[in-house]
Amino acid sequence: MQLEITTKGAVVVIGIRGDMTAVTGGAIEDAYRGMTxxxxxxxxxxxxxxxxINSGGIxxxxxxxxxxxxxxxxxxxxxxxxxxQKIFNMMGLTKYVAIFSTEEEALKDF
Amino acid sequence: MDPDKKIEIHIPSVPGFEKVAMESAASVARGMGxxxxxxxxxxxxxxxxxxxxxxHGNRMDAETKVGVTLTIxxxxxxxxxxxxxxxxxxxxxxxxxxxxxxxxxxxxxxxFLIKSLMDDVQFGAAPEGGGLVRMIIHLxx
Numbered sequence: 001m002q003l004e005i006t007t008k009g010a011v012v013v014i015g016i017r018g019d020m021t022a023v024t025g026g027a028i029e030d031a032y033r034g035m036t037x038x039x040x041x042x043x044x045x046x047x048x049x050x051x052x053i054n055s056g057g058i059x060x061x062x063x064x065x066x067x068x069x070x071x072x073x074x075x076x077x078x079x080x081x082x083x084x085q086k087i088f089n090m091m092g093l094t095k096y097v098a099i100f101s102t103e104e105e106a107l108k109d110f
Numbered sequence: 111m112d113p114d115k116k117i118e119i120h121i122p123s124v125p126g127f128e129k130v131a132m133e134s135a136a137s138v139a140r141g142m143g144x145x146x147x148x149x150x151x152x153x154x155x156x157x158x159x160x161x162x163x164x165x166h167g168n169r170m171d172a173e174t175k176v177g178v179t180l181t182i183x184x185x186x187x188x189x190x191x192x193x194x195x196x197x198x199x200x201x202x203x204x205x206x207x208x209x210x211x212x213x214x215x216x217x218x219x220x221x222f223l224i225k226s227l228m229d230d231v232q233f234g235a236a237p238e239g240g241g242l243v244r245m246i247i248h249l250x251x
Contacts, residue, residue: 022217023125052129054157055219062209062216069210083150090226091219092206 003031011110012040013103017048022056032064036071042110043068046103047079058091065096078106115182120175121160123168123193128160131178131191138180139187144249151227152187152247158220159191159243167193167241177240185249186229190242197241199233 001024004015012035014028035043045061047053061077068075078100080088088094100106119134121127135156139149160176168174177192201221209216225231230246 019126021125052157054128054154054161055223056161056217058219059216062206066210066212066216081150083147083154087154087223091204091222095206096210 001027003027005031005035008044008103008107011042011044011107013044013046015046015048016051018051020047020051020053020057020060022054022059025057025060028060029064032067036067036073040073042074043076044103044106044110045075045077045097046106047077047084049079049081051081051084053084053087058087058093061097062093065093069096074110076100076106076109078103117180117182119178119180121178122172123164123170123174123176124172125161125164127176128157128164131160131176132157134178135180135187135189138182139247142182142187142249144187144247148247152189155224155227155245155247156189156191158223159189159245162198162220162243163191163193163241166198167195169195187247189245189247190236191245192236192243193241194239195241197233197235197243 001018006013014031065075075097077097080099085099088099119131121130132153136149136153139152163176164170174194179190181188204218204222208214228245229248229251232244234242236242
């Protein structure tokens with residue numbers, strides 16, 4: 001998995017390529033803790049279309065979404081394939097993490 | 111069943127190898143004419159079943175294997191995922207609200223996804239021993 005962290009105005013964007021699983025998710029958790037320490041309040045997860053995401057990876061995201069509520073942060077997700085948008089909906093995760101087709105749409109929503 | 115229509119794969123109980131089974135199932139389904147959406151459903155279900163077999167059935171013992179058998183029917187594909195342990199049984203439907211509140215661990219979605227994405231799912235024991243998950247996906251659904 002490759003992570004690319006950039007800042008777009010007040011939003012910290014975590015770009016994710018490759019496999020998002022329980023095995024690789026630790027790197028995302030570390031990145032989240034780091035940006036939280038640095039004061040990030042708006043966080044966007046941007047997934048490459050060909051990401052492989054399994055339930056262990058989604059569980060990592062649920063953990064971060066849960067922590068973000070306690071930390072007073074807003075979280076969005078973008079770039080997911082139609083399949084993973086469906087999966088996030090089925091799980092009910094979209095109640096807590098709004099998903100958008102493009103990065104631009106997600107940035108506008110913050 | 112025509113043996114030519116059965117494909118067997120054995121993967122080690124090491125995370126990441128589920129992608130071998132996942133891509134094999136996708137390749138077979140593509141050849142059978144399944145739509146792209148249904149192939150994505152199949153990929154997720156096969157991956158989750160393999161991960162469950164590694165974690166719960168084989169206890170992540172890298173010496174053990176997960177067996178995946180793809181059986182091509184006239185208008186359906188059956189995928190059997192077999193471990194060398196006791197498999198994994200039915201579990202309560204996970205609740206994202208409870209997980210968000212931190213009242214239970216965030217994992218535990220695999221069976222929910224398998225049952226949501228496949229047309230028929232059975233959990234049981236293989237005749238030769240080990241846990242077995244049988245998943246069927248139909249071409250006309």
